[in-house]
Amino acid sequence: MRAESRGRADRSTAVGRVAAHLRGEILTGALDPGTPLREEQLAARFGASRHTVRAALARLAAERLAVAAPYRGVRVTSFDxxxxxxxxxxxxxxxxxxxxxxxxxxxxxxxxxxxxxxxxxxxxxxxxxxxxxxxxxxxxxxxxxxxxxxxxxxxxxxxxxxxxxxxxxxxxxxxxxxxxxxxxxxxxxxxxxxxxxxxxxxxxxxxxxxxxxxxxxxxxxxxxxxxxxxxxxxx
Structure with a gap:
């Protein structure tokens, strides 16, 4: 596998791992509605790059488990x-x-x-x-x-x-x-x-x-x- 392709595969795996962990915490209520999901903190927690965390959060937002708002960052979805x-x-x-x-x-x-x-x-x-x-x-x-x-x-x-x-x-x-x-x-x-x-x-x-x-x-x-x-x- 070329280095470029291997790198893409590794990033995809890391993104999936971070997204899966956060998804589980959201769906069990371990993360309350409205909880901020800050890239820097999550990167340190998971030992991942901010790029990986950003992609994982984008995946959760696509599933409507998280929402991104200007000047507020990404937060766990809450229902009104x-x-x-x-x-x-x-x-x-x-x-x-x-x-x-x-x-x-x-x-x-x-x-x-x-x-x-x-x-x-x-x-x-x-x-x-x-x-x-x-x-x-x-x-x-x-x-x-x-x-x-x-x-x-x-x-x-x-x-x-x-x-x-x-x-x-x-x-x-x-x-x-x-x-x-x-x-x-x-x-x-x-x-x-x-x-x-x-x-x-x-x-x-x-x-x-x-x-x-x-x-x-x-x-x-x-x-x-x-x-x-x-x-x-x-x-």
């Missing part, structure tokens, strides 16, 4: 009420249309191959709920790995979209992946893993029977939880 509603409106447009198309393809009882990815995500949530229960029995506290919960939740909604068979809707929805996982982190105070599992089990049945309207109601409820929580004096 308008942001929440805008994201949910976009989700609604994509996911509800996907479910409508899935209904046209499969009818009111989807075939096993269409249901399998969503059911696999529910199985993962069930395992996480079970682990949380074991932890609670052992210590009196329940502390599931919320990053795994976010991933399983995202996998479930992606499975509903993929049941549509629409490549363009699937692609557009995939671009929201990290932002949707961040959204779930913000609604975390309102859910246990058991409650999340039960709600999505019901949803999988409801979207087959009632179509897009069931999903629209589901998304509206989750948006209302977060908007109302932000408006509450105790939030």
């Amino acid at each position: 009420g308008d942001d929440i509603l805008a994201l949910q409106h976009l989700r609604m447009a994509l996911e509800c249309e996907a479910v409508r198309l899935a209904g046209e393809r499969h009818g009111s009882v989807w075939p096993a191959e269409a249901l399998a990815p969503a059911e696999a995500a529910l199985d993962t949530l069930a395992a996480l709920a079970g682990q949380a229960g074991l932890d609670a029995d052992a210590s009196g506290e329940s502390d599931p790995d919320w990053l795994d919960v976010e991933t399983a939740h995202a996998d479930f909604h992606r499975a509903l979209v993929e049941a549509s068979g629409s490549p363009r809707i699937i692609e557009a929805h995939a671009a929201l992946g990290s932002e949707l996982r961040l959204f779930l982190l913000h609604v975390r105070p309102h859910y246990t893993v058991d409650a999340l599992l039960a709600e999505h089990r019901d949803l999988l049945e409801a979207v087959q029977r009632r179509g897009a309207e069931a999903l629209r109601e589901h998304l509206a409820r989750s948006a209302a939880l977060l908007v109302d929580g932000r408006a509450s004096p105790s939030a």
Whole structure:
């Protein structure tokens, strides 16, 4: 490999490593919304160049996990009420249309191959709920790995979209992946893993029977939880 090509590969690997670490901290809540992400500090922390850190932050900004503002630098994304509603409106447009198309393809009882990815995500949530229960029995506290919960939740909604068979809707929805996982982190105070599992089990049945309207109601409820929580004096 030529030195120039090897250098590009090394930088790409370093960028990916820094981005992955920061992504995990954002999605688990280790970095609070609005936290500054300063190049110099991060470069020292990761033993990386500022160029590498800058590229990693650009990657996170492209995923909407971070925002860059003139004179303020880069910060962890925070949602205000308008942001929440805008994201949910976009989700609604994509996911509800996907479910409508899935209904046209499969009818009111989807075939096993269409249901399998969503059911696999529910199985993962069930395992996480079970682990949380074991932890609670052992210590009196329940502390599931919320990053795994976010991933399983995202996998479930992606499975509903993929049941549509629409490549363009699937692609557009995939671009929201990290932002949707961040959204779930913000609604975390309102859910246990058991409650999340039960709600999505019901949803999988409801979207087959009632179509897009069931999903629209589901998304509206989750948006209302977060908007109302932000408006509450105790939030």
